[in-house]
Amino acid sequence: MTTASPSIVWFRKDRRLSDHPALHAAIDRGGPIILLYILESDTGRAHGGANGVWLHHSLGELKADIENRGGRLILRAGAAAAVIDAVIKETGADAVFWNRRYFKPDRDRDAQIKDTLTARGLSVESFKGNLLVEPWEVKTKTGTPYRVFTPFWRAAKDGLEVADPLPAPTTLDGFDGALASDDLDGWGLLPTRPDWGSKMLDYHTPGEAAAQARLADFLDGPIEDYAEGRDRPDKDLTSRLSPHLAHGEISPRQIWDACKDNETTSYKFLSEIGWREFSYSLLFYNPELATKNFNPNYEAMAWDHDDQAFEAWTTGQTGYPFVDAGMRQLWATGWMHNRVRMVVASFLIKHLMIDWRDGEDWFWDTLLEADLASNAASWQWVAGTGADAAPYFRVFNPFGQGEKFDPNGDYVRQWVPELAALPNKYLQQPWTAPDDVLDKSGIELGRDYPEPIVDHKEARERVLAAYKAARAGN
Known part of the structure; x- marks a missing residue:
């Protein structure tokens, strides 16, 4: 034998x-x-x-x-x-x-x-x-890759035949001979910075078993309210599967299979899986997606290289509570709610006029699920430089977003506790609070919490002029 x-x-x-x-x-x-x-x-x-x-x-x-x-x-x-x-x-x-x-x-x-x-x-x-579909499997009728998400995902789903996920083996026939293996601890993957990284796993559990448990918990309740509540960072209505998916501890086929029996409820959630597929298609055909504007019209954009402003953004000290809450959540947990990701990215790019690549690089270092395709495509979407991008003139109002998606202030109070005593009326715009309200709340702006580092209206006007000038120059 x-x-x-x-x-x-x-x-x-x-x-x-x-x-x-x-x-x-x-x-x-x-x-x-x-x-x-x-x-x-x-x-x-x-x-x-x-x-x-x-x-x-x-x-x-x-x-x-x-x-x-x-x-x-x-x-x-x-x-x-x-x-x-x-x-x-x-x-x-x-x-x-x-x-x-x-x-x-x-x-x-x-x-x-x-x-x-x-x-x-x-x-x-x-x-x-x-992936559910590989990049070469979804093309336009003329044989070119899609540049817009909706037709991409429609075409992908129309031709999608998802086989049942493969079961895990109960036993493995391993190699019996001597074979050296490195010591995992010797790889130095854990950060040496004592103030960072150690608490991330208080919020997450890596591994395949945890991924399956997280999916089951999501499908057991939160998915019912996902379409309506996915933009609310003050509520636990998202799957939080992104680190598991990015590290391959669960496959998109397994997620699709688990959701297929309730397609109506799962529609909006599965479209997020579709965005991941679209991002990989973009990266496949545009390998410089993380370093070069997808839309060359913005190559002449006059970015502002302001180290002090960038540090205020990374440390959650911009004076805009909703932005600061997101950046502090990222630093503490290695994860950030998707709605808040869009707002903090827009703030960096369009309020501070700092190059989207600097933000992408920061997310690359601080996100547990840092994924080249999704990270680059998402940053370019917010910047207005990418495929299927938000228009350049869309500038998220950071306090308006907070008032809409964190109406009771629970998210801001969790991550910006120095503002916890401030009434909801002023929580997203503490600079508008009267002195007596600030005194009663134990807050002195500039000491306990920063004044806004930029004025929203002036920043919006400045960046729109810069985008128009960049487009005119091409």
């Missing part, structure tokens, strides 16, 4: 055992399986600090889950091609499986690895495991 040679399953941002096509293919092939995660050293843009926090704990959960099934997760750091080659030499593996990724530098490396290994006689297979 001939025993199949070992197979390598290369985990990337798909750190789960259920609905993992590459793992499923390796199991079907038979023989021992080497489960490999590589901390790649040649990816260009390193993961952000918050992302590293999640990665550390996510890998810990995956490692334990694999061991409970009789397998072993091998951790190696270095250039992917070199690491895989070393593991092949150490084990005699003759097949490599992975789920596809879509950023051009990643695709190029994967293609080079596949070409090199197949030329040596190895079997290399890749699978669709991280």
